[in-house]
Amino acid sequence: MAAEEGEGAGGGTGRVSLPVMETERLILRPLRIEDAEALHPMYSDAEANTYGSHPATMTLDESRARLEKGIADPTWRAWAVTLKGDDTAIGTVACYEKRQGKVTEIGYVLKRAFWGRGIVTEAVAAMIDLLFAEGQRRVFADTDPDNKASKAVLERLGFTLEARLRAEWETHIGVRDSLIWGLLEDEWKAARPRT
Template identity: 35%
Template sequence: MHPVLLTGPRLTIREFHHVPRDVDALHAIFGDPETARFLPFEPRDREDCADQVALYLEEAENTPRTVYRLAVTLTEEGEDAVPLGNAVLGVEGHPGQRAAFIGYALRRDVWGRGYATEIARLLCDFGFNTLGLHRLAARLDPQNLASARVLRKLGFQLEGRLRDDLYLRGAWHDALQYSLLEEEWPTGG
């Protein structure tokens, strides 16, 4: 595995570690019903989050690597700081297609600080400038207005609404599909 380490002005994106600190941090995000309302799954318990971290580490060993599920920490606290969020970039389809999706989630107590924009910017830079991708996509709940603002700020274009895209919590949910192409991404973000 070639570990990923992305550093921005305030945030560092790194591999998860299968240690209590990282599992607890993921649970603080995925286990919070308010945070999980915009995620494509039910809130998860701590054991599920421990299983998720183990899966992330397994996925990181795949060759070629197609999924990057990463921890987000404050740069000033050092590489091994307690994560305050997670980030994902998943390569879609055949590698020659050079397409991927991105996603991010933050602990509720750090919402509104611009961290999601920095995470998305780091993921875009990684995808286009390091992985050589042509297209990045993101799907979100139409009610997640903050995430829509983040994507638009970085130049993502709304492609459309996917009707009844996800069945969760006893109901169908639509999704908004956004995309960004490599020629639309300024070098260095």
């Protein structure tokens, strides 16, 4: 991880600056509205958004509005995932502190052209490193039971399936159950996957 600080994800809204994180293949930098065009293929991909919080967008303007809303949300910290040597956003990772200084929820999404290369696992691992270095005691994710790709990422990262909440979410694909996955700091330190 790089010690360099980036511009706040809120783009001047007074939010705390986000660190720029570096992995073997990736740079994770603060997400910015200028990423909308690069991320539009991801936001408008129906399959990539099947199990997400939002349905696929139809236009670049909708993708820009979705990105702008996410950047402006003071409860989430969001990074663009980029390949080293290319500042073009290929996905995002984000986190939301559920209980101050103790428990954080994570989320992630990646453009289809980059699926199957371990990029999400590498990016999320960097974010988890940051969260535990900041003093979090628990990181968790909330996934749809049918989201096989997301479940595989969480298993590779050492998360434990803790609960199934029945009929938890009313989504764009209907009422859905929710799987809760958790990871504790000592578990991460003992078994952190090396990417």
